[in-house]
Amino acid sequence: MNDLIIQTKQLTKIYGEQKSVSNLNLHVRKGRIYGLLGRNGAGKTTTMKMLLGLTKPTEGEISIFGSDIQGAEGKIYPRIGNLIETPGFYPNLTGSENLKILARLRGVPHQNAVKRALEVVGLPYNDKKLLAQYSLGMKQRLGIANAIMHDPELLILDEPINGLDPIGIAEVREFIKRLSVEQGKTILISSHILSEIALLADDIGIIDHGVLLEESSLEMLEKKNSRYVHFIVSSAGQAARILELDFHTSHFHIDDDYSLRLHDTNIDVAAITRKFIESGIDVSEAHTQNDTLEDYFKRVTGGEGIA
Numbered sequence: 163m164n165d166l167i168i169q170t171k172q173l174t175k176i177y178g179e180q181k182s183v184s185n186l187n188l189h190v191r192k193g194r195i196y197g198l199l200g201r202n203g204a205g206k207t208t209t210m211k212m213l214l215g216l217t218k219p220t221e222g223e224i225s226i227f228g229s230d231i232q233g234a235e236g237k238i239y240p241r242i243g244n245l246i247e248t249p250g251f252y253p254n255l256t257g258s259e260n261l262k263i264l265a266r267l268r269g270v271p272h273q274n275a276v277k278r279a280l281e282v283v284g285l286p287y288n289d290k291k292l293l294a295q296y297s298l299g300m301k302q303r304l305g306i307a308n309a310i311m312h313d314p315e316l317l318i319l320d321e322p323i324n325g326l327d328p329i330g331i332a333e334v335r336e337f338i339k340r341l342s343v344e345q346g347k348t349i350l351i352s353s354h355i356l357s358e359i360a361l362l363a364d365d366i367g368i369i370d371h372g373v374l375l376e377e378s379s380l381e382m383l384e385k386k387n388s389r390y391v392h393f394i395v396s397s398a399g400q401a402a403r404i405l406e407l408d409f410h411t412s413h414f415h416i417d418d419d420y421s422l423r424l425h426d427t428n429i430d431v432a433a434i435t436r437k438f439i440e441s442g443i444d445v446s447e448a449h450t451q452n453d454t455l456e457d458y459f460k461r462v463t464g465g466e467g468i469a
């Protein structure tokens with residue numbers, strides 16, 4: 163497990179009476195895009211703030227790049243870029259001027275760092291526009307440029323697509339993907355929009371009321387939530403043999419002695435049911451489940467719609 167860039171153990175934050183983050187065991191692997199998905203108030207920002215040392219955990223451990231963060235802050239934090247809420251930019255300076263100041267403060271070594279970072283996020287270099295005249299989306303892009311300009315190995319981005327229009331969202335998604343694929347960066351990103359995370363992340367953690375309900379690769383999660391036919395029969399083992407021998411499929415999963423899920427939905431359900439019955443297997447239920455990832459997210463968070 164030494165490819166873990168971030169690992170937390172029982173990470174907990176209590177504000178007053180309220181447990182904002184509860185016993186979180188997070189695993190972010192090297193070179194992956196990890197999407198932390200949760201509704202408003204789920205605990206995403208609090209988690210990221212603890213990872214970045216911006217707020218102190220009430221309990222639990224955090225290890226980043228294989229070291230406990232306590233006592234290793236000076237080594238760890240320069241290797242991370244973050245976007246947590248809007249950085250304190252100066253309104254009466256231009257975007258480039260703002261970044262140049264921040265680059266100097268952080269001792270960013272490369273002369274071209276500001277120019278390169280602006281290029282990545284699609285903002286002009288040495289443009290005359292003052293920050294006070296920036297739109298929300300432009301500020302957000304500048305915030306991301308600020309996070310990446312020192313070429314960090316790990317990026318922690320709290321809702322980076324907030325305030326962006328659909329084209330802006332697609333662009334940000336593309337450059338986040340490029341940072342991962344072309345430069346091998348590890349990226350932890352939060353969002354309350356499932357469809358965005360589904361388009362971007364390799365791994366997903368679903369957080370709700372401070373609790374990590376699920377942590378899995380997107381691939382696994384999608385597999386688990388694809389279309390399938392659910393059979394309740396008198397013998398799942400016997401039914402499985404019929405599927406293999408008569409219908410030449412092994413795309414099924416036996417839940418228990420009586421329950422079987424067939425993921426191969428091209429096969430005629432009526433024909434299967436008929437064959438089961440002819441073979442002496444009672445079929446008490448056969449229905450197609452059309453769960454999408456969104457249904458799943460709603461189900462695990464126990465709620466209705468998401469934005």
Ligand SMILES: Nc1ncnc2c1ncn2[C@@H]1O[C@H](COP(=O)(O)OP(=O)(O)OP(=O)(O)O)[C@@H](O)[C@H]1O
Nearest residue numbers: 177180182200201202203204205206207208209354
């Ligand atoms: N400084 C604080 N003092 C007290 N309670 C706080 C503080 N910061 C956060 N909380 C509470 O902790 C919970 C988690 O908040 P957090 O900001 O981490 O959620 P979030 O998932 O980032 O939500 P959003 O999608 O709205 O940004 C909320 O109930 C919030 O009210």
Ligand SMILES: [Mg+2]
Nearest residue numbers: 206207208320
């Ligand atoms: Mg937040």
